[in-house]
Amino acid sequence: MTPTAPIAQKPRTDVNPVRIYTLRIDGRDVSGREDETILTVARQNGIFIPTLCHLDGLAERGACRLCIVEIQGSPKLFAACVTLVKQDMDVITDSARIRDYRRKILELIFSERNHVCAVCVVNGNCELQDLAVKLGMTHVRYDYLNPPQSVDASHPRFSLDHNRCVLCLRCIRVCKDIEGASTWDISGRGIHARIISDLNQPWGESETCTGCGKCVQVCPTGALSEKGKSVAEMTKRPQFLPYLQMMRKEAEI
Amino acid sequence: MTPATASPALSSPSLSPATPDKRLRIIDRTMRLHGYASHALIETLHAVQEAFGYLEPDLMRYVAGRLKVPLSRVYAVATFYHFFTLKPPGEHTCVLCKGTACYISGTAEIFRKVEEMLGIHAGETTADGKISLMTARCLGACGLAPAGVFDGTVVGNLTLDTVVNKLQAWRSHDADHRESAGDRENRNRCR
Amino acid sequence: MTLTIENLQEIAKTETDAVESYRYRINVCMAAGCLSCRSDVVKASLEEEIRRQGKEKACLVRGVGCLGLCAVGPLIDISPLNVTYQAVQPSDAPEIIGSLTGAPVSRLLLPADQPFFSRQKKIVLENCGIIEPERIESYIAAGGYEALYQALRQMSPRQVIDEVTASGLRGRGGAGFPTGLKWTTVYKARQAVKYVVCNADEGDPGAFMDRSVLESDPHRVIEGMAIAGYAVGASRGYIYVRAEYPLAVERLRRAIKQAKRLGVLGENIFNTPFAFDIQLRLGAGAFVCGEETALIASIEGRLGRPRPRPPFPAEFGLWGCPTLINNVETLANIAPIVRRGGGWFAGIGTEKSKGTKVFALAGKINNTGLIEVPMGTTLREIVFDIGGGIPAGRRFKAVQTGGPSGGCVPEQFLDMPVDYDSLREVGAIMGSGGMIVMDDGACMVDVAKFFMEFCMSESCGKCAPCRVGTTQLFGILERITAGDGSIEDIDTLKELCDLVGATSLCGLGQTAPNPVKSTLRYFENEYTAHVRRHHCEAGVCAMGKAREATT
Numbered sequence: 001m002t003p004t005a006p007i008a009q010k011p012r013t014d015v016n017p018v019r020i021y022t023l024r025i026d027g028r029d030v031s032g033r034e035d036e037t038i039l040t041v042a043r044q045n046g047i048f049i050p051t052l053c054h055l056d057g058l059a060e061r062g063a064c065r066l067c068i069v070e071i072q073g074s075p076k077l078f079a080a081c082v083t084l085v086k087q088d089m090d091v092i093t094d095s096a097r098i099r100d101y102r103r104k105i106l107e108l109i110f111s112e113r114n115h116v117c118a119v120c121v122v123n124g125n126c127e128l129q130d131l132a133v134k135l136g137m138t139h140v141r142y143d144y145l146n147p148p149q150s151v152d153a154s155h156p157r158f159s160l161d162h163n164r165c166v167l168c169l170r171c172i173r174v175c176k177d178i179e180g181a182s183t184w185d186i187s188g189r190g191i192h193a194r195i196i197s198d199l200n201q202p203w204g205e206s207e208t209c210t211g212c213g214k215c216v217q218v219c220p221t222g223a224l225s226e227k228g229k230s231v232a233e234m235t236k237r238p239q240f241l242p243y244l245q246m247m248r249k250e251a252e253i
Numbered sequence: 254m255t256p257a258t259a260s261p262a263l264s265s266p267s268l269s270p271a272t273p274d275k276r277l278r279i280i281d282r283t284m285r286l287h288g289y290a291s292h293a294l295i296e297t298l299h300a301v302q303e304a305f306g307y308l309e310p311d312l313m314r315y316v317a318g319r320l321k322v323p324l325s326r327v328y329a330v331a332t333f334y335h336f337f338t339l340k341p342p343g344e345h346t347c348v349l350c351k352g353t354a355c356y357i358s359g360t361a362e363i364f365r366k367v368e369e370m371l372g373i374h375a376g377e378t379t380a381d382g383k384i385s386l387m388t389a390r391c392l393g394a395c396g397l398a399p400a401g402v403f404d405g406t407v408v409g410n411l412t413l414d415t416v417v418n419k420l421q422a423w424r425s426h427d428a429d430h431r432e433s434a435g436d437r438e439n440r441n442r443c444r
Numbered sequence: 445m446t447l448t449i450e451n452l453q454e455i456a457k458t459e460t461d462a463v464e465s466y467r468y469r470i471n472v473c474m475a476a477g478c479l480s481c482r483s484d485v486v487k488a489s490l491e492e493e494i495r496r497q498g499k500e501k502a503c504l505v506r507g508v509g510c511l512g513l514c515a516v517g518p519l520i521d522i523s524p525l526n527v528t529y530q531a532v533q534p535s536d537a538p539e540i541i542g543s544l545t546g547a548p549v550s551r552l553l554l555p556a557d558q559p560f561f562s563r564q565k566k567i568v569l570e571n572c573g574i575i576e577p578e579r580i581e582s583y584i585a586a587g588g589y590e591a592l593y594q595a596l597r598q599m600s601p602r603q604v605i606d607e608v609t610a611s612g613l614r615g616r617g618g619a620g621f622p623t624g625l626k627w628t629t630v631y632k633a634r635q636a637v638k639y640v641v642c643n644a645d646e647g648d649p650g651a652f653m654d655r656s657v658l659e660s661d662p663h664r665v666i667e668g669m670a671i672a673g674y675a676v677g678a679s680r681g682y683i684y685v686r687a688e689y690p691l692a693v694e695r696l697r698r699a700i701k702q703a704k705r706l707g708v709l710g711e712n713i714f715n716t717p718f719a720f721d722i723q724l725r726l727g728a729g730a731f732v733c734g735e736e737t738a739l740i741a742s743i744e745g746r747l748g749r750p751r752p753r754p755p756f757p758a759e760f761g762l763w764g765c766p767t768l769i770n771n772v773e774t775l776a777n778i779a780p781i782v783r784r785g786g787g788w789f790a791g792i793g794t795e796k797s798k799g800t801k802v803f804a805l806a807g808k809i810n811n812t813g814l815i816e817v818p819m820g821t822t823l824r825e826i827v828f829d830i831g832g833g834i835p836a837g838r839r840f841k842a843v844q845t846g847g848p849s850g851g852c853v854p855e856q857f858l859d860m861p862v863d864y865d866s867l868r869e870v871g872a873i874m875g876s877g878g879m880i881v882m883d884d885g886a887c888m889v890d891v892a893k894f895f896m897e898f899c900m901s902e903s904c905g906k907c908a909p910c911r912v913g914t915t916q917l918f919g920i921l922e923r924i925t926a927g928d929g930s931i932e933d934i935d936t937l938k939e940l941c942d943l944v945g946a947t948s949l950c951g952l953g954q955t956a957p958n959p960v961k962s963t964l965r966y967f968e969n970e971y972t973a974h975v976r977r978h979h980c981e982a983g984v985c986a987m988g989k990a991r992e993a994t995t
């Protein structure tokens with residue numbers, strides 16, 4: 001017999017959600033449950049860690065690497081959004097080394113595609129832009145890769161501009177796990193990876209998209225946007241997710 | 254278990270009920286063997302590629318429906334893994350190894366010349382549909398580097414001349430070269 | 445019917461008697477290397493010739509696995525005469541068969557006292573080139589499945605793990621993690637369902653150890669997996685094998701079928717409650733699927749993108765169950781360890797690296813092929829004694845070990861004993877065992893570019909540092925090899941190497957900079973010559989001006 005259960009987001013069975021640990025983050029004594037991440041506990045305590053692929057309410061990916069932190073006693077770096085807290089852990093979220101790496105990763109992300117903020121729909125409302133400001137990244141020293149990228153404007157209400165996509169995969173996760181449509185996925189690999197809908201059809205011809213607009217709301221950049229909105233109007237509301245999940249849990253009981 | 258015959262409305266000739274295709278049965282058997290579980294996706298795509306030579310969109314759609322996998326995931330898997338191809342292969346395939354041993358022994362040079370000669374890049378097929386050029390990352394024949402696969406047959410100790418001769422023979426349709434069914438099958442496997 | 449030890453011994457005896465009833469046994473290599481030189485035709489013509497000369501009663505032709513010296517295939521080996529012929533052609537059959545009673549055919553003879561054969565020590569490859577990989581009887585005649593019997597009937601799972609721990613065996617898949625420790629973790633996990641996975645995705649381009657073991661002695665891996673399953677409490681195993689190895693896949697399929705028919709796989713093995721079943725899963729051409737979490741995702745039919753660890757597969761693996769993942773060669777060592785005891789194994793090798801290691805020798809070396817030597821053998825012995833040195837009178841320059849995650853070992857370390865720790869010290873890694881020898885015709889910047897191109901195209905694209913970082917690194921290397929680099933480019937290279945290595949999610953990205961780092965460490969002068977003087981010492985890179993002149 002082969003197991004047939006869906007496996008993508010199976011909850012971890014090897015952690016105990018009732019055990020409480022005490023630990024230190026940036027020299028402060030804090031406490032967290034065994035199934036909570038460093039990021040969650042840091043945020044509960046008002047400690048800022050930059051994030052891009054993480055979004056409250058979505059499954060974690062640990063992919064953008066901007067949330068890296070140091071843990072005393074280990075030469076390795078850890079992504080705060082996917083590392084669970086442990087008893088007596090001593091976390092440093094803001095050393096010179098980490099700041100330097102974060103800035104460079106951000107530069108890499110900016111160098112990957114074509115970001116021209118001045119003409120972008122989300123200019124002033126962009127998580128990526130905000131991060132650059134917060135992390136003090138003023139210019140990109142690496143070569144711009146300038147790949148030719150297209151815009152998919154086939155959907156009646158939304159449009160997708162690959163030039164601005166940072167492959168955080170929030171759209172994929174929200175569409176699959178929250179909306180249940182699984183319209184998006186990613187084609188190819190490495191530097192050629194690209195967001196696609198269904199069998200790489202134009203979004204407007206997608207057979208699965210319900211037009212709910214969730215992906216547009218969670219997209220951190222100008223890659224997914226609503227048509228016909230001016231720059232000032234294009235604000236996104238990714239905060240609906242935890243609320244939605246809470247209400248669904250309520251409904252189940 | 255889902256019955257193995259009834260299929261959703263499909264347009265492709267290979268899938269139309271009027272011409273029931275033996276190759277389709279092979280695909281159905283693979284899926285049945287795995288209880289139509291979604292984790293059989295990669296195994297099933299292997300079966301599709303072996304039977305049809307490439308992954309036709311309608312077949313991907315068919316597999317997605319049967320295994321209850323989102324279309325987008327089928328496409329993602331089909332493009333993530335280099336073994337799968339979405340384009341029909343040419344009549345003949347030439348695979349040149351670009352693994353370390355072969356690179357050190359000079360496949361890069363052979364490769365450049367072949368690309369020039371055929372006027373295509375790796376992963377493409379000549380306009381006349383005769384020859385597909387592909388690269389592999391080590392065929393496991395590194396002892397005989399540089400190595401390649403010509404229509405399913407692994408050949409070691411390649412030189413520019415042997416490769417060019419082989420390709421020229423294919424182009425001019427040598428009378429004595431007839432492709433056997435076995436060759437075809439191997440070719441699909443040896444990409 | 446359940447199999448007993450008597451059955452097993454009987455099969456072994458029948459097989460040995462049958463083989464020995466022939467005066468001459470002619471072993472033809474039928475592994476991929478020799479097959480690509482048409483050894484199947486050679487075998488057929490030998491059989492034909494025997495029939496023609498009416499010697500069917502005296503001569504047996506067997507198809508065996510890799511004899512090691514793949515470079516001069518097709519190889520055949522005749523016992524009990526103890527002669528080995530190289531580069532045999534079908535037309536040589538009459539002469540070979542005709543000479544059985546007289547002097548050997550000197551023009552084909554492979555000198556018997558070659559250091560290539562005499563300096564090796566075979567544990568993993570002990571059966572390669574000796575047994576018939578396609579027949580389970582042949583494996584049993586060589587003592588096969590006795591270790592499984594011993595483990596199931598005479599040892600507790602704990603005892604099996606103790607032997608493995610005592611042996612000091614470390615994972616052969618690359619990282620060198622102590623195997624006993626990994627088994628203990630899975631053993632201790634409390635879930636009822638566990639899995640054993642054999643990693644046969646051999647992704648290092650230029651390495652073919654695992655392929656040879658699977659093609660030449662598939663049952664050894666199956667036996668190792670079954671023992672592992674018993675030890676950790678798993679009743680199901682998967683072998684994840686590259687689709688690029690059709691012959692290995694075919695032989696594994698056949699071997700699993702035979703093992704099931706005989707009852708060494710299935711329910712109530714050797715009359716014990718232990719049940720074990722193995723399934724095959726084909727890879728589809730993605731190097732990153734050798735990484736354990738990606739491999740698991742791929743078995744589950746998903747994209748082979750790694751996920752962050754912890755949780756480690758030993759706690760949370762296939763379908764969320766505790767999963768033991770071991771490399772082919774690691775598992776191939778298990779049966780001998782159980783049979784002869786962990787202490788015997790621990791007596792071979794160096795202090796921290798026990799046993800032997802199989803290496804695939806390739807590149808600019810005379811005896812390309814497969815070798816197995818005790819840990820701690822020096823590079824000089826491997827390259828010059830066993831490998832026969834560098835062809836065409838050229839100079840040795842460096843050995844690249846560990847493939848795209850590894851590094852170059854230059855000449856000054858030739859006398860270093862090879863083991864996990866010494867290689868790490870000089871900036872290379874053991875890796876899976878690929879050894880590419882380079883002579884003075886190789887340009888180290890070009891080699892670094894080659895590996896970076898590999899990592900770039902094999903990056904899964906999940907995390908930003910690896911996806912974009914490898915592309916940037918490749919771009920810079922391409923510029924340097926084209927003669928358009930600047931001295932600042934070398935600094936950017938170093939900076940990016942550090943960044944990508946420190947911040948990437950999985951092993952691929954974390955180790956991708958290694959080839960650049962190690963070539964910079966030992967051959968920085970070549971980099972500076974490229975950017976300052978637009979000069980490539982080895983003449984490999986077509987530099988700016990030179991390029992314009994030729995085109």
Ligand SMILES: Cc1cc2nc3c(=O)[nH]c(=O)nc-3n(C[C@H](O)[C@H](O)[C@H](O)COP(=O)(O)O)c2cc1C
Pocket residue numbers: 614615616617618619620621623643644645646647648731732733734735736769770771772774775876950951952
């Ligand atoms: C990018 C990458 C590729 C790998 N490729 C292989 C491989 O081809 N074969 C293999 O056995 N291990 C490979 N590994 C190592 C495995 O992840 C894993 O450590 C190994 O299979 C464990 O087995 P062992 O303990 O027996 O060595 C790879 C690791 C990484 C990060």
Ligand code: SF4
Pocket residue numbers: 114115116117118120121122123124126127128129164221222223
């Ligand atoms: S997505 Fe953000 S960072 Fe990119 S161009 Fe638009 S505003 Fe600028």
Ligand code: SF4
Pocket residue numbers: 174175179181182183184208209210211212213214215216
């Ligand atoms: S609009 Fe809704 S259904 Fe359509 S792609 Fe976006 S999230 Fe999915």
Ligand code: SF4
Pocket residue numbers: 164165166167168169170171172195218219220221223224
């Ligand atoms: S489209 Fe937006 S949400 Fe989706 S991957 Fe790109 S940046 Fe992220």
Ligand code: SF4
Pocket residue numbers: 732749750902903904905906907908910911948949950951952953954
């Ligand atoms: S390091 Fe590279 S291969 Fe590994 S997860 Fe990141 S992008 Fe993928």
Ligand code: FES
Pocket residue numbers: 050051052053054061062063064065066067068079080081082
């Ligand atoms: S937020 Fe943690 S890796 Fe992206």
Ligand code: FES
Pocket residue numbers: 350351352353354355356390391392393394395396398399400649650651
């Ligand atoms: S590197 Fe070409 S066959 Fe291995």
Ligand code: FES
Pocket residue numbers: 473474475476477478479509510511512513514515517518519813
């Ligand atoms: S393949 Fe025949 S000797 Fe290695």
